[in-house]
Amino acid sequence: MASLVQPGMSFLAPSLTRDIAGDMPVSPAHGLPIRLRGVTRRFGTRAVLTDIDLDVAPGQFVAIVGRSGSGKSTLLRLLAGLDHPDAGQVRLGGQSPRQAAPGLRIMFQDGRLLPWRRVLDNVALGLPRADHPRATEALHAVGLADRARDWPRVLSGGQKQRVALARALAADPQLILLDEPLGALDALTRLEMQSLIESVWQRGGFTAVLVTHDVAEAAILADRILLIEDGAIALDLAVDLPRPRRAGAALAEIESRVLDRILRRA
Amino acid sequence: MSERVKVFCFFSSEKKKSFSLFRSAGAVFRAAGASFLKERSKELVPMARALLPSVVPVALLIIWELLSATGAVPERKLPSPHRVLLAFWHLTRTGELPHDVLISTLRAATGFAIGGSLGFCFGLAAGISRLAENLFDGTMQMLRMVPHLALIPLIIVWFGIGESAKVFLVAVGVFFPIYYNTYHGIRTIDAGLLEMARVQGLTGPALFREVILPGALPSILVGVRYALGIMWLTLIVAETIAGNSGIGFMTMNAREFMQTDIVVLGILLYAVLGKLIDMLARFIEIEALAWHPSFSQA
Ligand SMILES: Nc1ncnc2c1ncn2[C@@H]1O[C@H](COP(=O)(O)OP(=O)(O)OP(=O)(O)O)[C@@H](O)[C@H]1O
Ligand SMILES: [Mg+2]
Numbered sequence: 350m351a352s353l354v355q356p357g358m359s360f361l362a363p364s365l366t367r368d369i370a371g372d373m374p375v376s377p378a379h380g381l382p383i384r385l386r387g388v389t390r391r392f393g394t395r396a397v398l399t400d401i402d403l404d405v406a407p408g409q410f411v412a413i414v415g416r417s418g419s420g421k422s423t424l425l426r427l428l429a430g431l432d433h434p435d436a437g438q439v440r441l442g443g444q445s446p447r448q449a450a451p452g453l454r455i456m457f458q459d460g461r462l463l464p465w466r467r468v469l470d471n472v473a474l475g476l477p478r479a480d481h482p483r484a485t486e487a488l489h490a491v492g493l494a495d496r497a498r499d500w501p502r503v504l505s506g507g508q509k510q511r512v513a514l515a516r517a518l519a520a521d522p523q524l525i526l527l528d529e530p531l532g533a534l535d536a537l538t539r540l541e542m543q544s545l546i547e548s549v550w551q552r553g554g555f556t557a558v559l560v561t562h563d564v565a566e567a568a569i570l571a572d573r574i575l576l577i578e579d580g581a582i583a584l585d586l587a588v589d590l591p592r593p594r595r596a597g598a599a600l601a602e603i604e605s606r607v608l609d610r611i612l613r614r615a
Numbered sequence: 616m617s618e619r620v621k622v623f624c625f626f627s628s629e630k631k632k633s634f635s636l637f638r639s640a641g642a643v644f645r646a647a648g649a650s651f652l653k654e655r656s657k658e659l660v661p662m663a664r665a666l667l668p669s670v671v672p673v674a675l676l677i678i679w680e681l682l683s684a685t686g687a688v689p690e691r692k693l694p695s696p697h698r699v700l701l702a703f704w705h706l707t708r709t710g711e712l713p714h715d716v717l718i719s720t721l722r723a724a725t726g727f728a729i730g731g732s733l734g735f736c737f738g739l740a741a742g743i744s745r746l747a748e749n750l751f752d753g754t755m756q757m758l759r760m761v762p763h764l765a766l767i768p769l770i771i772v773w774f775g776i777g778e779s780a781k782v783f784l785v786a787v788g789v790f791f792p793i794y795y796n797t798y799h800g801i802r803t804i805d806a807g808l809l810e811m812a813r814v815q816g817l818t819g820p821a822l823f824r825e826v827i828l829p830g831a832l833p834s835i836l837v838g839v840r841y842a843l844g845i846m847w848l849t850l851i852v853a854e855t856i857a858g859n860s861g862i863g864f865m866t867m868n869a870r871e872f873m874q875t876d877i878v879v880l881g882i883l884l885y886a887v888l889g890k891l892i893d894m895l896a897r898f899i900e901i902e903a904l905a906w907h908p909s910f911s912q913a
Contacts, residue, residue, distance in 0.1 A: 431810060431813070431814070454814060459807065461807050461808055461810075463808060463825065463829070465830070465832075466825070466906075474812070475816040500906050520815075520816075
């Protein structure tokens with residue numbers, strides 16, 4: 350198993366300790382709390398989300414699962430301020446998403462790297478010039494420091510997603526929203542990326558909301574799994590297992606509880 | 616792990632096989648000959664490639680010269696290449712030709728700069744702002760359909776046959792392709808990238824510099840290349856119809872005195888200058904779009 354991991358990955362942990370823990374201060378209050386009250390979103394006459402109440406503690410890792418079209422991305426876009434609720438309120442640390450925007454980053458499924466900027470410039474996108482060293486550090490943290498001068502198009506799918514993760518990390522955000530960031534990756538790269546995301550989250554101290562199709566992924570990463578169904582939160586399951594989590598009976602039990610709940614309606 | 620071992624074994628057995636092959640002298644010879652040929656063709660291919668495009672023009676020149684020499688083509692209708700060359704030499708020494716080329720180039724550049732920058736600005740406005748788009752894009756799409764050369768009679772009434780008439784005509788000609796391609800280029804930027812840029816906190820000039828301009832650039836450069844062609848065509852027409860200087864005037868003037876060698880020289884000059892400008896545009900594309908898969912050198 351160990352030989353399957355890329356050579357660069359084994360250095361990840363020490364470099365993270367140096368870069369993220371060293372230069373980006375870790376504080377328990379660093380994460381942004383989320384508070385939703387009565388949030389409703391309709392498209393036309395169809396309500397996608399109805400009257401959602403949700404509280405997420407600072408620094409918590411929340412996974413959102415649900416069937417395709419259940420409104421997971423819609424919820425994420427509401428949190429990001431890219432979309433607005435028809436009713437109800439979204440507060441991030443007491444502020445509106447727009448006010449909280451500087452401390453918020455998204456990692457998209459398709460990476461969304463600028464094809465006309467080199468890898469490092471992509472990571473530094475939106476950073477003030479004085480903060481550009483952070484971009485190098487973030488790139489280092491995802492194990493791609495040696496690809497800084499490459500065009501995004503020559504990277505593999507997994508490498509592109511690592512660059513996208515570095516870009517999300519570089520601004521030292523308080524909240525990261527991940528919309529199926531690993532959906533397009535092969536199983537092995539997924540595993541690598543999952544442990545990478547877990548370790549940067551543990552060191553970064555930010556709040557994380559991960560939308561995923563993969564219940565196993567949710568169980569490995571999340572403190573808490575939310576299932577969205579019929580526009581409401583149908584299941585809110587705390588996952589209180591030690592990290593890093595390996596496949597085993599406890600994890601399988603969590604997975605089957607979520608899957609049973611999803612499949613009950615099938 | 617075992618896979619790697621297998622791979623290694625495969626390699627070593629392959630080596631053994633090739634060893635036994637090379638023991639036979641014939642095979643060694645054949646291999647040496649093949650590698651020699653390969654070396655030679657490696658050097659020859661790039662040279663042949665570089666020369667290939669000039670084969671057709673050179674062949675045409677030779678045929679033309681031969682036809683003139685045998686009298687199959689009368690000198691009065693079409694002078695032979697060497698007479699055109701002589702005319703070139705003569706006009707260059709008198710300074711007439713450089714003067715006319717300079718004048719034509721200046722006109723082209725001025726018209727392009729004015730029309731191009733206006734087209735870019737309007738295209739930018741329509742691409743970025745819905746208000747601007749609603750305000751004038753419909754009008755632009757309508758005006759775009761008018762062949763700009765149809766304006767010549769009106770322009771002569773307005774400006775006479777002086778400098779401004781020609782510059783104006785070129786400017787009108789290049790305006791529309793650059794307007795349209797700038798507008799279109801901005802509108803077709805991936806919405807996902809714009810959304811991502813917003814999340815990264817980019818607004819105003821930074822958004823323009825990082826996303827909008829580079830995203831629209833391939834389309835803008837298509838417009839530039841197209842506009843360069845139009846610029847040239849417009850200038851030839853304008854100088855031929857009305858003027859007292861420039862390459863177009865030089866050829867028209869020569870026609871009156873039946874100096875067909877100068878007429879042909881003028882036509883060839885347009886071809887050469889046009890080709891040079893296109894090469895420049897191509898160079899700019901390669902430099903500016905190095906990130907683009909269609910333009911990458913490596
Ligand atoms: N901009 C929009 N206009 C109209 N309908 C929309 C819009 N965005 C989303 N919807 C609808 O809202 C519903 C939820 O979409 P959403 O993208 O949130 O689903 P999802 O849970 O993320 O699905 P998936 O897992 O397939 O990504 C879908 O039925 C979709 O058609
Ligand atoms: Mg989705």
